[in-house]
Amino acid sequence: MNSRRVVVTGMGIWSCLGTDKEQVTEALRSGRSGIGMEKERLEYGYQSGLTGVVERPRLKGLLHRRYRVGLPEEAEYAYMASLEAFGQAHIDEDYLRTHEVGIIFGNDSSARPVIEAANIMAEKHDTQLLGSGYIFQAMNSTVNMNLSSIFGLRGVNFSVSAACASGSHSIGLGCMMIRQGLQDCVLCGGAQEVNFYSMATFDALGAFSKRMEEPQKASRPFDRDRDGLVPSGGAAALVLEDYEHAVKRGATILAEVCGYGFSSNGGGISQPSDDGSVTAMTRALQDAGIAADDVDYVNAHATGTHQGDMFEAIALDRMFRGRHALISSTKGMTGHECWMAGASEAVYSILMMQHHFVAPNINFEHADEYSAPLNLATRTIETDVDIVLSNSFGFGGTNSALVLKRTNDDALV
Incomplete structure (x- = not known):
């Protein structure tokens, strides 16, 4: 167990919800x-x-043009989410000017500016027509690069590029930085572009639901009749702080990040694994110093694909059969928010903690043999949620799991 505690003092979200x-x-x-x-x-x-x-977002009048020109779509979402997170944490320009704050954001593509620039070059054959913004929009590091400049951040500054576990890993790495005493405060999160340029190659895999006659019933995590995921996006941001640092400045504590686990499947590039999932979850619980019996809610990764949901269901059954933890995938409502999903689902989970409910795994009508044993919340359940395990898995076999805890310490108010 690490001695420094890591707490969340601000959150921001910009999503389809x-x-x-x-x-x-x-x-x-x-x-x-x-x-x-x-x-x-x-x-x-x-x-x-x-x-x-x-x-x-409508950024004109909110952000100077010299900053807007370098922001692609996903960085616009991230800017809005970060504004909300800093606002809740009561971190203003004066604080940022006099304290070192870091930024670690999950992002794994910036397709639109790349394609737009390529189209201009194919037609005009003149780089001078591209302008200065495309280079900063097109890099995978576009989010942290832009936000560190806009907010004047002077701490750790890099992107996590880890497919659909990117946002979760960003929180885990921010937590590690703070635990090790390298930073007192880090803005963490994830961002995902939603434009149609960004997902064409994903659509080529045939992984998307084709239930187009009923869009809101298309994303069906764990359901027997699921036919694929629904792409989505936006951004989520969380302000992580050392506990003592947060208390000293009088911050309101929203939750504690007390466990981070990771693994790699080591198999096919798009092949899920129950063993890899179990390893990440087990490490997260061990890092938090808790057992599976202590978990109240599992925010599952489940995206609505046949194999992905099957292997996660097997892993969850191995970990939680006979335990009281409720399980749901919020992707039934949001679709798969890809690079942002691990961060947004951390925000969703903390919101459930704060408001004493578990969100439903919507569109679950028929169990298959793998989901049948799971303690799925298929409707909203009003209940106290003290400890959450949040899963995020991605292409290349990358797995991340976070343990989030309600803080009941009288000093944390």
Whole structure:
């Protein structure tokens, strides 16, 4: 066990469920889906036009043009989520100017600016027509690069590029930095672009649901009749702090990050593994110093693909059969938020802690042989949630698991 405690003092969210924590909490509690259809995807050549419907921020008048020009779509979402997180943490410009704050963000693509720049070059054959913004928009490090400049952050500064576990790993790595005494405060999160350029190669795998006649019923984690995931996106941000540092400055503590586990499957590039999942979850619980019996809720990775959900269900059954933990995948409502998912699902889980409920695994109508043994919350359940395990798995066999804990210490108010 590490001596330094890591706590969350601010959160921000920009997703298909809403553009602030209040909207998102209401959507989670009511089981409201944020999924819709985008006909442009079918016109572009997609097999599926389903997507999470994410509102685009209006930054003109909020952010100077010299900053806006370098922001791709996902960094716009991340900026809005970070504003909300810093606001809740009561971290303002004066604080950032006089303290070292780091940033670690999960992001694994920035497709639109790459494609737009390539199209200009193919037509005009002149690099001078590209302008100065595309290079900063096109890099995978675009989020932390832009936000560190906008907010004047002077601490650790890098991106985590780990497929659909990126956002979760960013929180785990931020936690490790603080535990080791290298940072007192780190802005962590994940961001995912939603434009149709970004997901064409994913659609090519045939991994997306084609249940287009009923968009809000298309994402069906663990359901027997699931036919694929629904792509989605946005951004989530969390302010992580050393406990003593947070208490000293009078911050409100939202939760504690007390466990981080990871593993790699070491198999096929798109092949899930129950062993790899169990290893990551076990390490997270050991890191937190708790047992499976202590977990109240598991926010499952389950995206609605046949193999992915099957292997995670096997892993969850191995870990939690006979235990009281409720299980649900919020991706039934959000779709798969990909690079941001690990961060957004940490936010969703903490919101459930704060408001004493477990969000439902919507669209679950029929169990298969693997999901049947699981203690799935198929409706909203009003209950205290003190300890959460949140799973995130990605291509290349990368696995991440986080343990989040409600803080009941009188000093944490």
